[in-house]
Amino acid sequence: MTRFTKDDILQLEKQLRTNLINSLPGVRQANLIGTVSQQGEFNVAIFNSVMHIGAHPPYMGFMMRPVSVRRDTYLNIKSSGYFSINHVNRQMLQQAHQTSARYDYSEFEATGLTAEQSYLHPAPYVRESQVNIGLKFVEEKLIECNQTVLLIGEVIEIVIKDDLLSEDFIVQSAKEEAVAVNGLETYYAVSKLMQLPYAKPV
Amino acid sequence: MTRFTKDDILQLEKQLRTNLINSLPGVRQANLIGTVSQQGEFNVAIFNSVMHIGAHPPYMGFMMRPVSVRRDTYLNIKSSGYFSINHVNRQMLQQAHQTSARYDYSEFEATGLTAEQSYLHPAPYVRESQVNIGLKFVEEKLIECNQTVLLIGEVIEIVIKDDLLSEDFIVQSAKEEAVAVNGLETYYAVSKLMQLPYAKPV
Numbered sequence: 467m468t469r470f471t472k473d474d475i476l477q478l479e480k481q482l483r484t485n486l487i488n489s490l491p492g493v494r495q496a497n498l499i500g501t502v503s504q505q506g507e508f509n510v511a512i513f514n515s516v517m518h519i520g521a522h523p524p525y526m527g528f529m530m531r532p533v534s535v536r537r538d539t540y541l542n543i544k545s546s547g548y549f550s551i552n553h554v555n556r557q558m559l560q561q562a563h564q565t566s567a568r569y570d571y572s573e574f575e576a577t578g579l580t581a582e583q584s585y586l587h588p589a590p591y592v593r594e595s596q597v598n599i600g601l602k603f604v605e606e607k608l609i610e611c612n613q614t615v616l617l618i619g620e621v622i623e624i625v626i627k628d629d630l631l632s633e634d635f636i637v638q639s640a641k642e643e644a645v646a647v648n649g650l651e652t653y654y655a656v657s658k659l660m661q662l663p664y665a666k667p668v
Numbered sequence: 669m670t671r672f673t674k675d676d677i678l679q680l681e682k683q684l685r686t687n688l689i690n691s692l693p694g695v696r697q698a699n700l701i702g703t704v705s706q707q708g709e710f711n712v713a714i715f716n717s718v719m720h721i722g723a724h725p726p727y728m729g730f731m732m733r734p735v736s737v738r739r740d741t742y743l744n745i746k747s748s749g750y751f752s753i754n755h756v757n758r759q760m761l762q763q764a765h766q767t768s769a770r771y772d773y774s775e776f777e778a779t780g781l782t783a784e785q786s787y788l789h790p791a792p793y794v795r796e797s798q799v800n801i802g803l804k805f806v807e808e809k810l811i812e813c814n815q816t817v818l819l820i821g822e823v824i825e826i827v828i829k830d831d832l833l834s835e836d837f838i839v840q841s842a843k844e845e846a847v848a849v850n851g852l853e854t855y856y857a858v859s860k861l862m863q864l865p866y867a868k869p870v
Binding site: 467468469470471472475476478480481482483484485486487488489490491492493494495496497514515516517518519520521522523524525526527529551553556559560563564565566567568569576586597599604605607609610611612614616618620621622623624625626627628631632634635636637639640644645646648649650651652653654655656657658659660661662663664665666667668 | 669670671672673674677678680682683684685686687688689690691692693694695696697698699716717718719720721722723724725726727728729731753755758761762765766767768769770771778788799801806807809811812813814816818820822823824825826827828829830833834836837838839841842846847848850851852853854855856857858859860861862863864865866867868869870
């Protein structure tokens with residue numbers, strides 16, 4: 467086993483420390499967050515931090531880095547009140563990754579991903595995704611220890627490719643060819659291992 | 669495409685709605701959180717909500733359901749000030765899943781997982797995991813819209829199986845045979861697709 471104490475971690479070269487700490491939580495679904503600016507321009511950016519907040523009522527959230535520099539996604543959510551979450555699959559992976567580059571125009575135009583509009587809210591969906599979720603912004607939490615921000619929305623629409631839900635309404639990630647990511651750049655495919663029953667003491 | 673509006677979602681049978689909303693964020697690494705009670709008893713429970721908070725200094729967090737009912741993990745973190753995060757791999761999956769059953773004694777004893785102690789903090793590691801992370805509790809955030817809680821800790825120790833880090837210090841999830849989960853019970857294996865370079869405008 468290799469062991470790192472806090473001092474060992476703090477003394478690591480910065481890029482190595484970033485890689486190590488970013489990959490410690492393990493794999494997570496890659497998602498694209500879609501937003502619209504006050505000028506009506508569509509923005510889309512890749513995130514690995516989308517999370518479940520609650521099912522009744524349905525809430526989801528994601529973490530943003532400190533907003534001390536300009537963050538279009540954050541500004542657009544605050545000004546428009548809405549955002550979308552769109553799953554990344556294998557077919558669109560390179561385009562999705564490319565949204566993390568710094569463009570001074572829409573990432574849709576830059577990457578060739580296709581924006582699609584909903585009748586229910588102004589945030590763009592990504593047509594190439596097989597799961598699109600529309601959310602209304604409801605709450606933000608500033609994390610005091612490092613100024614990151616947790617943004618939370620209420621799910622107001624779900625658009626999902628036919629046959630992607632199981633009989634018991636679980637999104638079938640392997641069938642979707644969903645892509646997971648560990649850290650910021652190492653991408654993984656997933657294959658179903660097993661579905662285990664609700665655990666009871668034996 | 670199948671489309672659910674907010675009304676459609678609210679009218680779903682409760683278990684179907686739970687399944688749907690829980691699986692919307694996509695796959696996430698399965699992790700075991702280890703804690704110790706004031707009486708010195710070791711607790712371990714499976715979570716799918718472990719997240720990266722920051723790398724400099726290194727912080728990680730996870731979401732807990734409302735603490736309106738007794739939550740040992742929460743109480744133990746608040747009383748002891750420490751917790752551990754331990755990756756789930758294929759070899760230990762069934763035992764890890766079984767920690768979600770309600771036991772009135774230690775889940776280590778109930779499931780056969782092995783507790784291991786650190787010299788640096790009192791929270792137990794899970795020996796069967798190939799990545800163990802020791803954290804000092806630093807902050808909690810109550811999510812007002814549904815009373816869930818985000819708990820954050822500072823990474824004070826990492827114990828990782830030899831050869832599991834790449835040359836650039838990224839945890840190799842496929843080599844680890846890391847297990848991801850979508851929702852609460854559908855488990856996935858991961859296989860590496862590609863590592864993409866830091867994206868720049870083209």
